[in-house]
Amino acid sequence: VKKNRGELEFHQAVKEVLESLKPVFEKSGTFEKQKVLERLVEPERQIIFRVPWVDDNGEIQVNRGFRVQFNSAIGPYKGGLRFHPSVYIGIIKFLGFEQIFKNSLTGLPMGGGKGGSDFNPKGKSDFEVMRFCQSFMTELYRHIGARVDVPAGDIGVGGREIGYLYGQYKKITQTFEGVLTGKGIEYGGSLVRPEATGYGATYFAEEMLKVKNETFKDKIVAISGSGNVAQYAIQKVNQLGGKVVTASDSSGYIYDPDGIIGEKYEFFLDLKQIQRGRIKEYADKFGVEYFANKRPWEHKVDIAMPCATQNEIDASDAQKLIDNGVIAVAEGANMPTTLEATNLFLEAGVAFAPGKAANAGGVATSGLEMAQNNQIIAWTREEVDNRLHNIMIGIHNASYQASKDYGKPGNYVLGANIAGFLKVAKAMMAQGHW
Numbered sequence: 001v002k003k004n005r006g007e008l009e010f011h012q013a014v015k016e017v018l019e020s021l022k023p024v025f026e027k028s029g030t031f032e033k034q035k036v037l038e039r040l041v042e043p044e045r046q047i048i049f050r051v052p053w054v055d056d057n058g059e060i061q062v063n064r065g066f067r068v069q070f071n072s073a074i075g076p077y078k079g080g081l082r083f084h085p086s087v088y089i090g091i092i093k094f095l096g097f098e099q100i101f102k103n104s105l106t107g108l109p110m111g112g113g114k115g116g117s118d119f120n121p122k123g124k125s126d127f128e129v130m131r132f133c134q135s136f137m138t139e140l141y142r143h144i145g146a147r148v149d150v151p152a153g154d155i156g157v158g159g160r161e162i163g164y165l166y167g168q169y170k171k172i173t174q175t176f177e178g179v180l181t182g183k184g185i186e187y188g189g190s191l192v193r194p195e196a197t198g199y200g201a202t203y204f205a206e207e208m209l210k211v212k213n214e215t216f217k218d219k220i221v222a223i224s225g226s227g228n229v230a231q232y233a234i235q236k237v238n239q240l241g242g243k244v245v246t247a248s249d250s251s252g253y254i255y256d257p258d259g260i261i262g263e264k265y266e267f268f269l270d271l272k273q274i275q276r277g278r279i280k281e282y283a284d285k286f287g288v289e290y291f292a293n294k295r296p297w298e299h300k301v302d303i304a305m306p307c308a309t310q311n312e313i314d315a316s317d318a319q320k321l322i323d324n325g326v327i328a329v330a331e332g333a334n335m336p337t338t339l340e341a342t343n344l345f346l347e348a349g350v351a352f353a354p355g356k357a358a359n360a361g362g363v364a365t366s367g368l369e370m371a372q373n374n375q376i377i378a379w380t381r382e383e384v385d386n387r388l389h390n391i392m393i394g395i396h397n398a399s400y401q402a403s404k405d406y407g408k409p410g411n412y413v414l415g416a417n418i419a420g421f422l423k424v425a426k427a428m429m430a431q432g433h434w
């Protein structure tokens, strides 16, 4: 804590993992002797840099850029870039730390990293976003590479931003390589990458429901967010016969008891992807309720999928969901549930999927994009979706098995942390002390 002063989100993420790993350390002294934990919580490298750019009024703006290369024991650093005014080193380190275990769980050879900037793309023109991305990459390019570090998108970094970043990387380095994932389909992107995190979280939830002899059919689902992850979680839940009654953004949420489906879903997708509008416009268009400055956890639902941001379900939200009979919670976002709230779900016997397992479909499909780029081939939609589905089933089963092996069957927090950790720890020890 002293060494990483003020990095609250990083402390929270590390605390959760360390608590889960207690049984592993009790079973074997090897990890302790090899100082695996001390090495694991210290990033291999942290890069912080200046990002100057010129806005549409000709004014110079200065933002701060980050790339934390956390752990490369099992593969090149891999993890997204987040552009959001709240970004500081504590957020990037929490995300990078989580990424190590998540990437390990996918079964693909990818290390953990994360980056971003306190730049706010909201309200900026396309040209402003382009100039910012070009300036950001003018520094970042020297630290990354297809076999070194492969960034992707996250909050505030979608297809548009990845395109501008990739263009600049190529201009500087003269190489067309899979250095970023989430690329457009015309220049090396993978089919199903945009859908992957939302689909993957839903596939994971489906597996948890199976353990309870349940399915999505006719289940009422609360989803938060209305960005990339939320959009495709809603689509997949609809396909599996569930009914999604909420969606949100940072201004509030809508409640549609008949479900965000059919024509209404098409409107929602266009509103968010093309018009870049606010979720309130959905309520205005279809005459459903809109709750300003509130979170969507106060209705009777069977399943909750937080897909917006960190710490968006606190203890009182969790209690409301439990009182209303929720049976499963799957985190589409990273660390959306506070530690207190997580413990409430676990104590109440709610099937709870932590983000590092449930939202790993995004980075897994990024791994599949890297595989396609390396071979200069493109798989069909079915091929990628099947692989994604199998990877999510594999993550579920590995997490469930580890939870059983360590005496807490069905505790996916413990299971995912342990399963993710063991592989990285063994790889670190095999490669010597550095």
Ligand code: NDP
Residues within 6 Å of the ligand: 153, 154, 155, 156, 157, 197, 225, 226, 227, 228, 229, 230, 248, 249, 250, 251, 307, 308, 309, 310, 332, 333, 334, 335, 359, 360, 362, 363
């Ligand atoms: P987007 O930027 O596409 O969407 C983010 C959504 O969350 C928006 O609806 C946004 O609303 C809302 N949001 C952001 N900040 C806040 C806040 N402080 N309070 C309330 N709502 C907020 O991001 P993604 O959908 O890509 O990412 C969502 C989450 O999923 C993040 O935690 C991300 O790290 C995680 N994730 C994403 C992956 C991916 O493949 N995209 C992979 C794995 C995890 P508004 O428009 O008002 O800001």
